[in-house]
Amino acid sequence: MKSNIIYLLFFLGCTTLFAQHPLYVQLTEKDGLPDIEFYGILEDSKGFIWLAAEKGLYRYDGKKFKNYTTSGKRALSVFGLHEGTQGKIWCNNISGQYFTVENDSLKLFIDLKEYTKGQLGEFDFYGDKMSVSIVGRMFSVDLKTKQTVEVTPKNKLISYTLKKQDTLFFLEDNVLKYQTHKETREWSTLPINITPPYFSKAFIFGKYFLHQVYNRKKRESTFYFGADTLKQIKDIKFDKDQELIRTFKDGNDFWLCTVNAIYVYTFREGKFHFKAKYFEGKKVTEMMKDSRGNYWFITSGNGIFIIPNIHIMKYQLPKEDENITALEKINDSILIFGTTSGKTNKINTITAKSETLVNSHFRRVNKIAYNKKDEVYVSLTNSSFVLNSKTFQLKPNSRVNKFRFNNAKGLSIINENKFIYSSFAFADILDKKKEQAIRIGNRRSYTNHYSKSKNEIYVSYVDGVEYYKEDLKPHAITFKGQPIFGIDIDETSDGTIWISTFNDGIIGVKDGKSVFNYNITNGLLSNQTSTIKGEGKYLWVVTDKGIQHLNTQTGNFKSITRTDGIETFNISDIAISKEKVFFGSNKGIFELDKQKVFKKHKLPDFQITDVYIEDQKVGNKAAYELSADENKIQFHFHANGYQSEINSIYLYKLIKNGKKEIWNTIPKGSNQVTFNSLSPGNYEFELKAIQRIEGKETAVKKVEVKVNAPFYKRWWFVTLILLGVSGYVMYYYRKALSEKEKEKQRLLAQIENEKEMVFLKLENLRSQMNPHFIFNALNSIQDYILLNQKNLAGDYLGKFADLIRIYLNHSSKAYISLEEEIDTLEKYLELEKLRFEDTLSYEITTKSEINREEIEIPTMLIQPYIENALKHGLLHKKEERKLTISFILDEEKHYILCKVTDNGVGRDKANALNSKRKKYHRPFATKATQDRITLLNHEKNKKIQVEIIDLFTEKNIPSGTQVIIKIPYRKL
Numbered sequence: 001m002k003s004n005i006i007y008l009l010f011f012l013g014c015t016t017l018f019a020q021h022p023l024y025v026q027l028t029e030k031d032g033l034p035d036i037e038f039y040g041i042l043e044d045s046k047g048f049i050w051l052a053a054e055k056g057l058y059r060y061d062g063k064k065f066k067n068y069t070t071s072g073k074r075a076l077s078v079f080g081l082h083e084g085t086q087g088k089i090w091c092n093n094i095s096g097q098y099f100t101v102e103n104d105s106l107k108l109f110i111d112l113k114e115y116t117k118g119q120l121g122e123f124d125f126y127g128d129k130m131s132v133s134i135v136g137r138m139f140s141v142d143l144k145t146k147q148t149v150e151v152t153p154k155n156k157l158i159s160y161t162l163k164k165q166d167t168l169f170f171l172e173d174n175v176l177k178y179q180t181h182k183e184t185r186e187w188s189t190l191p192i193n194i195t196p197p198y199f200s201k202a203f204i205f206g207k208y209f210l211h212q213v214y215n216r217k218k219r220e221s222t223f224y225f226g227a228d229t230l231k232q233i234k235d236i237k238f239d240k241d242q243e244l245i246r247t248f249k250d251g252n253d254f255w256l257c258t259v260n261a262i263y264v265y266t267f268r269e270g271k272f273h274f275k276a277k278y279f280e281g282k283k284v285t286e287m288m289k290d291s292r293g294n295y296w297f298i299t300s301g302n303g304i305f306i307i308p309n310i311h312i313m314k315y316q317l318p319k320e321d322e323n324i325t326a327l328e329k330i331n332d333s334i335l336i337f338g339t340t341s342g343k344t345n346k347i348n349t350i351t352a353k354s355e356t357l358v359n360s361h362f363r364r365v366n367k368i369a370y371n372k373k374d375e376v377y378v379s380l381t382n383s384s385f386v387l388n389s390k391t392f393q394l395k396p397n398s399r400v401n402k403f404r405f406n407n408a409k410g411l412s413i414i415n416e417n418k419f420i421y422s423s424f425a426f427a428d429i430l431d432k433k434k435e436q437a438i439r440i441g442n443r444r445s446y447t448n449h450y451s452k453s454k455n456e457i458y459v460s461y462v463d464g465v466e467y468y469k470e471d472l473k474p475h476a477i478t479f480k481g482q483p484i485f486g487i488d489i490d491e492t493s494d495g496t497i498w499i500s501t502f503n504d505g506i507i508g509v510k511d512g513k514s515v516f517n518y519n520i521t522n523g524l525l526s527n528q529t530s531t532i533k534g535e536g537k538y539l540w541v542v543t544d545k546g547i548q549h550l551n552t553q554t555g556n557f558k559s560i561t562r563t564d565g566i567e568t569f570n571i572s573d574i575a576i577s578k579e580k581v582f583f584g585s586n587k588g589i590f591e592l593d594k595q596k597v598f599k600k601h602k603l604p605d606f607q608i609t610d611v612y613i614e615d616q617k618v619g620n621k622a623a624y625e626l627s628a629d630e631n632k633i634q635f636h637f638h639a640n641g642y643q644s645e646i647n648s649i650y651l652y653k654l655i656k657n658g659k660k661e662i663w664n665t666i667p668k669g670s671n672q673v674t675f676n677s678l679s680p681g682n683y684e685f686e687l688k689a690i691q692r693i694e695g696k697e698t699a700v701k702k703v704e705v706k707v708n709a710p711f712y713k714r715w716w717f718v719t720l721i722l723l724g725v726s727g728y729v730m731y732y733y734r735k736a737l738s739e740k741e742k743e744k745q746r747l748l749a750q751i752e753n754e755k756e757m758v759f760l761k762l763e764n765l766r767s768q769m770n771p772h773f774i775f776n777a778l779n780s781i782q783d784y785i786l787l788n789q790k791n792l793a794g795d796y797l798g799k800f801a802d803l804i805r806i807y808l809n810h811s812s813k814a815y816i817s818l819e820e821e822i823d824t825l826e827k828y829l830e831l832e833k834l835r836f837e838d839t840l841s842y843e844i845t846t847k848s849e850i851n852r853e854e855i856e857i858p859t860m861l862i863q864p865y866i867e868n869a870l871k872h873g874l875l876h877k878k879e880e881r882k883l884t885i886s887f888i889l890d891e892e893k894h895y896i897l898c899k900v901t902d903n904g905v906g907r908d909k910a911n912a913l914n915s916k917r918k919k920y921h922r923p924f925a926t927k928a929t930q931d932r933i934t935l936l937n938h939e940k941n942k943k944i945q946v947e948i949i950d951l952f953t954e955k956n957i958p959s960g961t962q963v964i965i966k967i968p969y970r971k972l
Contacts, residue, residue, distance in 0.1 A: 022309070026303060374390060446461070610636040
């Protein structure tokens with residue numbers, strides 16, 4: 001134990017004096033900062049930040065820096081920023097050129113090089129004139145005619161000019177005068193002439209003047225101050241060599257920018273009182289406070305600093321002491337804090353003086369608890385000790401040293417003798433008076449709290465939160481029927497126990513029941529909460545997105561976010577004094593002024609900056625009309641100002657033809673809305689912003705969009721179409737009636753054709769069964785019987801019967817196969833051969849490529865031509881009667897060619913012989929066949945064709961007849 005104390009005492013009592021500084025953000029090249037050397041800063045009426053820099057003129061919209069330059073500009077650097085009438089931005093350069101920004105471009109207004117002769121002029125405006133002063137001289141420029149006149153009094157030296165409203169003040173030798181449109185009068189006198197080595201500067205603060213006379217030889221400043229007259233003051237004191245560059249008044253505070261620091265003085269009861277000194281070692285060339293309450297500091301060589309919230313101060317500790325792990329208030333001016341490096345330090349919050357009490361050499365300080373009497377308990381990673389709260393010395397004889405409360409997750413004081421100790425494996429009550437430890441839980445615990453008003457103990461374990469009454473029996477606390485995984489526990493004055501959680505926000509407990517819950521739906525910035533601290537009816541809550549102050553009676557939140565400059569929300573502990581709140585974090589200790597820290601968050605003054613139609617940028621208008629082939633529109637919007645949008649969300653809706661629509665949230669970080677494939681109609685695009693912290697809304701920005709329908713959807717075109725359709729319907733109806741009538745007539749004709757076809761078939765059948773043929777056949781059968789040739793008679797009779805049966809069968813068919821046709825012709829010719837008493841020879845041939853069973857042809861088509869050849873050609877010939885029938889396939893044209901050739905007497909002789917016959921022997925079969933062919937060809941693309949060729953010998957003697965029948969066929 002003794003060796004441990006010696007080890008702990010190493011570096012004991014090391015004292016360092018540090019200061020406080022408001023939390024700030026430094027803009028660097030990583031943020032797109034285009035320069036580090038700045039000479040002027042201005043926020044215009046639209047919220048843009050203008051910067052006069054060594055590299056030129058820049059405009060900052062909160063996200064991007066834009067450079068402005070023009071041809072003919074003789075120097076890169078610009079100075080002297082002003083906003084004139086109609087929002088014009090003015091600047092000048094050392095070459096005597098004066099510029100304005102008009103229509104978003106830099107333009108040369110006037111070149112005064114002949115007057116300024118290489119000196120940088122200071123300028124301002126009064127009335128319709130621009131006043132320009134250089135060392136010793138002053139000029140007046142008419143803003144309309146640009147006429148320039150020197151107004152320096154003869155044998156006088158002008159040190160500077162100042163403008164207050166529409167009055168111009170200037171120092172003539174040592175006399176301060178003012179000039180209006182009507183007169184020039186003396187106002188005050190300085191006790192010394194402003195000649196080398198003296199240098200003079202003056203600044204106006206409302207009704208007050210602050211005048212600095214700087215002795216460059218002695219490097220000392222003398223100040224004169226007053227409202228009606230100037231009097232020397234000694235309240236303002238600078239370090240040696242601190243020449244005043246710029247001043248800024250904020251309420252009663254005067255900020256004095258010098259070449260090596262900023263001095264802040266409060267003007268109270270007619271005197272200046274030193275308040276603070278900031279940015280030591282930095283040459284701050286100008287500062288301003290923007291419309292959102294951010295303080296801007298431009299420097300020569302160090303870029304730009306921004307203080308978002310002047311009421312959040314950070315203690316400037318050594319780097320190794322900045323990672324704070326524990327923080328405990330002893331009184332309103334003394335804090336004890338521990339670090340990851342093992343130091344236990346004391347800090348005076350008034351003087352900002354820090355003192356190392358114990359250095360444990362990299363043994364992390366986990367928890368610190370003050371018993372409100374005389375002991376401070378400090379728990380480290382693998383050790384613990386007790387400090388005397390009055391002397392801040394180690395207290396080796398304390399009874400608490402009987403216990404080891406190292407690696408504590410939580411320490412809560414019950415009374416001067418007892419405290420609760422939560423560790424990685426259990427939770428105990430340590431009683432130094434009885435020198436005993438009472439185990440209340442045997443599992444890992446994270447934090448604990450003792451409620452003095454209820455005499456109850458609350459412990460957050462790995463598996464949930466439990467509370468203990470005097471009997472120390474555990475009672476589980478649940479939320480929505482589930483265990484609560486608590487991170488921190490504290491209490492407000494109404495006795496509500498508050499528990500912060502991983503993802504359920506904060507939960508309020510009364511009588512062991514969860515009765516309150518705050519989350520993102522009712523005011524919390526995030527459901528992920530960590531350290532909490534009760535303060536009367538208020539509760540300080542740390543989330544991963546900000547620090548919030550909850551009024552537990554009203555449910556109202558106030559918030560501090562990254563827009564206030566907070567570097568981290570990794571807060572280990574909170575300590576509260578009468579006027580301040582202190583936060584220990586991994587980035588050090590910072591304090592908040594409870595009454596002033598909460599800024600009124602300004603709604604973003606956003607504008608619709610750009611509109612694109614079909615990805616082509618168009619001008620900003622209140623309404624747009626898109627053609628039928630334009631259905632894509634994109635809106636870009638932006639709010640000027642530093643971090644102006646960080647706590648806001650944008651919502652939009654697109655209303656078509658007045659139909660109600662809900663608001664849609666735009667994803668964080670996106671500043672555009674795109675609509676693709678808009679259908680024809682009238683739209684209204686609406687956009688607004690909501691301030692998340694206070695729930696305030698901006699006015700709704702509206703843009704009208706009309707998407708024209710294509711011509712075929714226009715009323716006139718639809719009317720024409722309706723008229724056309726009506727006309728067509730009438731035409732179609734009439735045509736349909738006509739077609740029906742035609743179809744009726746066609747059906748009637750078809751019926752007639754079918755009747756005619758039946759008749760013609762009967763005619764063909766009749767021709768095939770004509771009396772001569774039947775008579776000859778029966779005679780032949782009779783002869784066979786008389787000659788007692790019974791077999792031949794029976795055979796012949798069978799063939800005759802088969803042929804008659806085939807004819808009757810074919811008469812009921814429209815088509816038969818070629819095989820059936822040839823078979824029928826064979827039977828017919830066999831019977832006819834008997835008629836000619838064996839003087840007839842015939843031959844039927846088909847080409848081998850013809851599949852006679854697959855090809856079908858019309859029935860009763862060929863036989864009449866064969867009969868005609870027999871009856872008219874061969875009958876009149878006495879001998880060597882020959883008949884050939886051939887079938888040829890024309891597959892390409894889809895025809896069967898049937899050639900019927902006889903060697904008869906020819907058509908002329910046959911006609912002559914037939915003309916001698918009686919009238920009742922007229923050849924009706926041939927005519928019936930021709931009529932039938934005509935009917936078969938009706939409305940057919942491929943028609944049956946018949947060609948009759950008379951055959952002659954070489955001596956032109958008739959030698960027979962050939963009939964070529966071209967028959968379209970079909971396949972089975």
